Amino acid sequence: MNRKVYRKLIFELSREGRHGHDIPRSGITPDDLGGVSVAPLPGDMMRADTLRLPEVDEPTAVRHYTNMSTNNFGVDTGFYPLGSCTMKYNPKINEEMAAHRCFAGVHPATPVSAAQGALQLYWTLQSALCKIGGMEEFTLNPFAGAQGELTGLMVIRAYHASRGEGDKRRKVIVPDSAHGTNPASAAVCGLEVVEVKSRPDGTVDVNDLAPLLDDTVAAMMMTNPNTLGIFEKDIPRIARMVHDVGALMYYDGANLNPLLGVARPGDMGFDVMHINLHKTFSTPHGGGGPGSGPVGVRKGLEKFLPNPRVIRHLETHQGFPVKEEKRYGIVYDPAALGSVSATLGNFAVQARALAYILTLGSDGLMEAGKLATLNATYIKESLKDCYLLPIDGLSKHEFVFDGLRDKSTGVTTLDVAKRLLDHGYHAPTIYFPLLFHESLMIEPTETESRETLDEFIDVMRDIAREAFEDPETVKTAPHLTPVRRPDDTQAALTPILTYDQLITTN
Ligand SMILES: *Cc1c(COP(=O)(O)O)cnc(C)c1O
Numbered sequence: 272m273n274r275k276v277y278r279k280l281i282f283e284l285s286r287e288g289r290h291g292h293d294i295p296r297s298g299i300t301p302d303d304l305g306g307v308s309v310a311p312l313p314g315d316m317m318r319a320d321t322l323r324l325p326e327v328d329e330p331t332a333v334r335h336y337t338n339m340s341t342n343n344f345g346v347d348t349g350f351y352p353l354g355s356c357t358m359k360y361n362p363k364i365n366e367e368m369a370a371h372r373c374f375a376g377v378h379p380a381t382p383v384s385a386a387q388g389a390l391q392l393y394w395t396l397q398s399a400l401c402k403i404g405g406m407e408e409f410t411l412n413p414f415a416g417a418q419g420e421l422t423g424l425m426v427i428r429a430y431h432a433s434r435g436e437g438d439k440r441r442k443v444i445v446p447d448s449a450h451g452t453n454p455a456s457a458a459v460c461g462l463e464v465v466e467v468k469s470r471p472d473g474t475v476d477v478n479d480l481a482p483l484l485d486d487t488v489a490a491m492m493m494t495n496p497n498t499l500g501i502f503e504k505d506i507p508r509i510a511r512m513v514h515d516v517g518a519l520m521y522y523d524g525a526n527l528n529p530l531l532g533v534a535r536p537g538d539m540g541f542d543v544m545h546i547n548l549h550k551t552f553s554t555p556h557g558g559g560g561p562g563s564g565p566v567g568v569r570k571g572l573e574k575f576l577p578n579p580r581v582i583r584h585l586e587t588h589q590g591f592p593v594k595e596e597k598r599y600g601i602v603y604d605p606a607a608l609g610s611v612s613a614t615l616g617n618f619a620v621q622a623r624a625l626a627y628i629l630t631l632g633s634d635g636l637m638e639a640g641k642l643a644t645l646n647a648t649y650i651k652e653s654l655k656d657c658y659l660l661p662i663d664g665l666s667k668h669e670f671v672f673d674g675l676r677d678k679s680t681g682v683t684t685l686d687v688a689k690r691l692l693d694h695g696y697h698a699p700t701i702y703f704p705l706l707f708h709e710s711l712m713i714e715p716t717e718t719e720s721r722e723t724l725d726e727f728i729d730v731m732r733d734i735a736r737e738a739f740e741d742p743e744t745v746k747t748a749p750h751l752t753p754v755r756r757p758d759d760t761q762a763a764l765t766p767i768l769t770y771d772q773l774i775t776t777n
Pocket residue numbers: 356415416417418450452453494498523525526547562564
């Protein structure tokens with residue numbers, strides 16, 4: 272990497288009185304051209320005098336923003352070793368479909384008769400997810416995986432309440448390997464979290480689970496393959512034990528890719544599940560959004576799903592044809608949960624996910640699942656002589672190293688992740704899961720080529736060698752990025768978000 276690093280803020284480039292071209296006003300208004308006129312801002316809201324704006328010439332403004340855009344890392348510029356959770360390749364056709372003029376202009380308040388295509392898209396996607404997950408019905412309304420978990424747990428609470436057991440069943444069992452959002456969602460839902468331990472092979476310890484199960488349990492939440500990438504082989508047995516005490520099984524399908532077309536949570540005994548469209552189905556995310564966490568339920572639980580719901584009228588109704596503009600409808604069931612999102616969720620994300628599903632088709636989805644597993648296994652096997660593999664079982668779409676094999680050099684997982692930045696890679700997820708001290712989690716995803724994986728493996732091997740031969744270089748990495756080692760804690764506790772804050776802090 273050999274490019275100039277631009278550190279200045281646009282405010283620091285500002286010179287009083289500097290400005291770009293300012294052509295004289297023509298005096299022609301949009302009204303003259305038959306266009307829509309724009310009402311001027313009310314006078315008391317105009318802050319031209321008090322608002323401090325940077326004053327720069329045009330080339331400075333253009334160069335500033337263009338250069339700043341190259342300081343960023345994106346999936347269009349490089350590989351993410353924790354792809355699905357962070358960012359995997361987002362096929363361009365998804366973007367084209369979401370931006371299509373037939374979809375881009377739909378407004379939440381568009382009348383149902385004028386939004387039939389959008390509702391058909393929603394209905395088609397929820398039907399596809401039912402097939403993929405083995406569920407009866409899906410709601411696409413939740414905006415994120417965590418919100419899907421909360422919605423799913425609310426469905427489970429509503430189910431127990433409908434049987435007069437709402438007050439009694441307050442516990443949710445969560446494995447110690449679970450994603451942090453699982454216990455958090457249970458707590459937000461007003462339920463008590465009970466942790467179940469993992470065995471040394473990374474799967475849930477059935478002996479530890481048995482004594483936790485009784486009629487105070489509302490649900491057990493599981494991820495399969497779990498966050499260590501290990502397939503939970505005892506699921507049918509666990510599901511039977513959980514159902515025997517009247518509790519429900521919740522499936523965290525944030526990263527369903529390794530199972531796509533191969534196995535279905537509904538067939539494994541799960542009652543409620545969510546899928547992250549923004550992970551499994553390749554829609555872009557990061558920096559907190561946008562996402563979509565659809566929730567599916569098995570037959571019998573549909574009535575507890577949140578409002579609103581999309582329904583399809585069949586081609587004929589009581590012998591009369593149903594008009595095309597009335598085929599899809601939106602219903603609000605007063606008995607259901609309330610709404611969990613504005614209208615029908617993140618429509619543009621749904622459009623991208625459906626584009627991905629339809630592009631691949633069912634054969635392609637099955638291929639994606641297998642490739643996700645093959646790619647992860649290839650990297651794991653190619654690196655396990657330099658990096659410590661704490662659980663050497665068969666893994667699926669992701670796996671976890673416990674830092675470098677040789678710990679004598681003092682080079683940590685953080686150092687390895689920082690050194691990867693110098694080689695033009697995004698860092699993998701580090702220090703998660705909490706089961707190991709030096710966790711380094713890798714998930715290449717199904718979309719990366721053999722050549723990309725080989726290059727990454729070479730770089731990881733180079734770093735392991737460098738950690739031995741020249742540990743200082745690794746410990747002080749990165750050396751080539753605009754920002755090197757920010758104080759994570761300070762950045763989280765006292766973020767500086769505005770120029771004014773920066774001046775007063777310095
Ligand atoms: C990402 C993830 C979640 C949370 O999804 P968000 O959309 O980030 O809220 C939950 N569970 C697992 C296993 C995940 O990987």
